[in-house]
């Protein structure tokens with residue numbers, strides 16, 4: 001189950017932090033490390049801070065964008081010390097570990113950690129289904145990234161060893177790559193119907209994404225939504241085609 005959980009570090013600045021994250025993960029039995037555009041990697045500082053977890057650094061997946069790291073995931077949890085900024089369902093450590101435990105039996109889960117300086121940006125949090133906030137001193141709740149990873153992995157390890165809730169969720173939720181295709185399709189149709197017009201784009205697409213990421217459609221529900229979009233497109237096409245009957249009326253008139 002822990003093998004289906006990946007830790008994703010986005011644009012980590014200090015290689016020493018990457019090493020410390022690898023060590024924190026291995027201590028708690030996690031092994032899937034994804035690095036989105038790390039500033040420097042590999043690096044001797046990362047290797048030295050990883051200590052006995054060098055194997056995790058060697059097997060780490062280095063990718064060029066966040067989408068690559070999460071495409072096959074069904075649950076994406078963004079971590080941030082900014083407690084109320086993102087308008088996503090907020091989880092504490094215990095609740096997050098229980099949810100992840102329930103789903104990791106049947107699908108891939110990603111937990112995202114942001115840059116040391118500015119965390120995850122709005123677009124990255126928009127790709128998430130849930131926001132995990134580690135409860136801390138409200139006057140200074142910002143943990144070092146490796147310490148944040150340590151706490152999350154510890155909670156996952158504890159839940160794995162003694163599950164608080166026996167029920168396993170095997171709902172086939174849509175994967176991130178399927179959601180991306182759906183958003184592209186939806187945007188295309190909303191432009192065709194002129195629900196979105198270039199002069200007044202507003203933030204409707206972001207709001208729609210947040211809504212769907214929050215509600216997490218199942219794969220079958222997503223294919224119904226895609227079917228609805230296809231039918232709208234077909235109907236638009238039919239209405240744009242010159243109709244057959246008006247031709248024959250013209251013929252009769254002449």
Ligand SMILES: C[S@@+](CC[C@H](N)C(=O)[O-])C[C@H]1O[C@@H](n2cnc3c(N)ncnc32)[C@H](O)[C@@H]1O
Pocket residue numbers: 079080081082112113114115116117118119120132133134135136141142143144145148
């Ligand atoms: C040093 S913090 C980044 C702080 C950044 N100034 C910000 O405002 O988000 C690096 C990362 O550690 C994680 N982190 C730190 N404290 C956290 C907390 N209390 N709850 C959840 N994640 C936290 C987040 O992933 C964060 O992006």
